[in-house]
Amino acid sequence: MNTPPPKRLIVVSNRVQPPTGEGAGNQGGLAVALSAALRESSGIWFGWSGEETENFNGHIDFQRNEGVTTATMHLEAQDIDEYYNGYANRTLWPLFHDRIDLAEFQREFEGGYQRANTRFAETLTPLIHQDDLIWVHDYHLIPLGRELRARGIRNRLGFFLHIPWPPTRLLLSLPHHRELVESLFSYDVVGFQTQDWLDSFFHYAQHKLGADVGADGIVTHQGRSLKAIACPIGIDCDAFTEMAHGQEALDACRKMEESAKGRAMILGVDRLDYSKGLQDRFLGYQRFLSTYPEMQEKVFLLQIAPPTREDVRSYQEIRTQLDALSGHINGEFATVDWVPIRYVNKGYPRTQLAGIYRAARIGLVTPLRDGMNLVAKEYVAAQDPDNPGVLILSSFAGAARQMQEALLVNPHSAEDVADAIARALVMPKEERLERWRALRDGVQREDVTWWLRRFVAELARPEAEGEDDRAEPEIAE
Numbered sequence: 001m002n003t004p005p006p007k008r009l010i011v012v013s014n015r016v017q018p019p020t021g022e023g024a025g026n027q028g029g030l031a032v033a034l035s036a037a038l039r040e041s042s043g044i045w046f047g048w049s050g051e052e053t054e055n056f057n058g059h060i061d062f063q064r065n066e067g068v069t070t071a072t073m074h075l076e077a078q079d080i081d082e083y084y085n086g087y088a089n090r091t092l093w094p095l096f097h098d099r100i101d102l103a104e105f106q107r108e109f110e111g112g113y114q115r116a117n118t119r120f121a122e123t124l125t126p127l128i129h130q131d132d133l134i135w136v137h138d139y140h141l142i143p144l145g146r147e148l149r150a151r152g153i154r155n156r157l158g159f160f161l162h163i164p165w166p167p168t169r170l171l172l173s174l175p176h177h178r179e180l181v182e183s184l185f186s187y188d189v190v191g192f193q194t195q196d197w198l199d200s201f202f203h204y205a206q207h208k209l210g211a212d213v214g215a216d217g218i219v220t221h222q223g224r225s226l227k228a229i230a231c232p233i234g235i236d237c238d239a240f241t242e243m244a245h246g247q248e249a250l251d252a253c254r255k256m257e258e259s260a261k262g263r264a265m266i267l268g269v270d271r272l273d274y275s276k277g278l279q280d281r282f283l284g285y286q287r288f289l290s291t292y293p294e295m296q297e298k299v300f301l302l303q304i305a306p307p308t309r310e311d312v313r314s315y316q317e318i319r320t321q322l323d324a325l326s327g328h329i330n331g332e333f334a335t336v337d338w339v340p341i342r343y344v345n346k347g348y349p350r351t352q353l354a355g356i357y358r359a360a361r362i363g364l365v366t367p368l369r370d371g372m373n374l375v376a377k378e379y380v381a382a383q384d385p386d387n388p389g390v391l392i393l394s395s396f397a398g399a400a401r402q403m404q405e406a407l408l409v410n411p412h413s414a415e416d417v418a419d420a421i422a423r424a425l426v427m428p429k430e431e432r433l434e435r436w437r438a439l440r441d442g443v444q445r446e447d448v449t450w451w452l453r454r455f456v457a458e459l460a461r462p463e464a465e466g467e468d469d470r471a472e473p474e475i476a477e
């Protein structure tokens with residue numbers, strides 16, 4: 001019997017990261033995995049170009065790179081301001097990351113969010129073929145499914161949320177929260193990073209919408225059903241480990257080791273985002289230096305923190321605060337030949353990051369709230385199997401559920417972070433090896449392809465008995 005060809009996959013996200021032609025190191029693991037799936041199914045990756053246009057006219061720029069077709073459109077300055085900087089990053093992002101103090105509720109943001117989602121739908125609709133599977137990503141595009149349905153799209157629609165889903169009591173502070181959540185019912189499959197966030201969604205659905213929540217994750221509301229799943233994203237572990245052995249990584253590792261001059265490196269790698277807990281991390285490190293004075297001059301913290309979302313005030317403020325705090329700690333503890341914190345506001349290609357991870361004795365990953373945190377997984381994948389470092393991980397990162405063998409900490413507690421650093425520095429090799437092997441096995445097993453296949457298999461499942469007997473799509477190895 002002939003196997004039917006895989007269904008075409010259309011991936012939709014705010015940002016589109018096509019293959020660059022400069023090697024996988026310059027692409028995230030998500031982009032690599034999605035590119036493979038898109039190549040296999042002759043699919044399309046659709047989204048915003050990141051560019052501004054004076055008048056939105058629905059023009060699509062098609063590009064084909066390394067077998068992957070991307071379709072992007074420009075947005076108007078007002079859309080970027082109200083949709084991306086506004087509703088996405090000044091309303092939903094802080095609220096979903098437990099920072100209601102930073103969340104701004106403005107009508108123009110809601111309007112811009114709706115307008116941009118309508119523009120996504122209008123532009124995408126003509127590209128959709130009858131049998132395509134459509135997979136929408138992240139909080140920027142929650143209403144897109146409803147907009148597509150309103151334009152007659154009957155295809156299977158999936159949605160994956162990369163960030164946490166908030167507890168019901170927090171979500172209630174969002175104006176029109178009910179409308180936003182109800183719009184999820186236009187999708188057939190809705191994925192969350194962890195069981196906790198899936199449970200929070202069930203709680204809202206049951207208690208605020210009066211929806212029926214089945215044991216199988218099928219949630220039914222006003223005659224529409226969706227399947228909700230927990231499906232944690234992974235990294236391309238094998239490729240990342242291989243990259244850590246590449247020339248660029250080895251050079252970066254050697255350079256770091258030389259500059260460390262025998263001191264143990266503690267490493268943080270995060271976008272300069274308040275959700276990443278950098279202030280508390282610096283305070284935890286300061287506490288470590290004062291509680292364990294014998295460790296001063298034997299360690300240093302390298303914090304790589306590329307700026308992000310710079311048009312948003314809270315991001316400008318966190319930058320100013322961190323400049324001051326790192327300066328203060330360095331002023332307090334530095335000696336003529338030792339700087340306790342090396343704080344770097346620029347990004348590095350992953351080809352080099354892999355080597356920097358490998359040179360670090362401790363991976364310090366302490367977000368206050370994080371959808372997953374791929375850095376934690378990359379740190380593990382990059383370690384020297386004969387002499388691995390120790391991962392210190394916030395219990396509030398999505399990754400913590402799968403990475404129980406890390407030293408789990410409460411990132412709000414300076415004592416907890418300080419003690420974990422001290423413990424990691426003296427951890428016997430046997431214990432380091434045991435923890436690392438367990439972590440590496442998990443990161444390798446539940447990798448990005450595992451995540452992608454699980455979600456797409458769910459999406460491709462025939463809707464109801466008696467409906468067409470669609471085969472599950474084949475996703476590239």
Ligand SMILES: O=P(O)(O)OC[C@H]1O[C@H](O[C@H]2O[C@H](CO)[C@@H](O)[C@H](O)[C@H]2O)[C@H](O)[C@@H](O)[C@@H]1O
Nearest residue numbers: 015030138162163233308309370371372373374
């Ligand atoms: O596109 P930006 O505004 O520059 O932000 C970058 C991405 O940040 C967020 O990442 C999330 O997804 C990761 C992968 O699932 C996850 O590990 C992390 O915890 C999340 O914060 C955002 O959700 C993405 O849409 C952005 O592209």
Ligand SMILES: O=c1ccn([C@@H]2O[C@H](COP(=O)(O)OP(=O)(O)O)[C@@H](O)[C@H]2O)c(=O)[nH]1
Nearest residue numbers: 028269271306346347348349350373374375
């Ligand atoms: O200088 C940098 C800092 C980070 N990253 C990458 O950015 C991603 C960050 O993902 P994560 O899930 O940790 O956090 P997010 O930024 O998506 O919230 C990881 O793949 C990092 O390797 C990078 O390429 N260069």
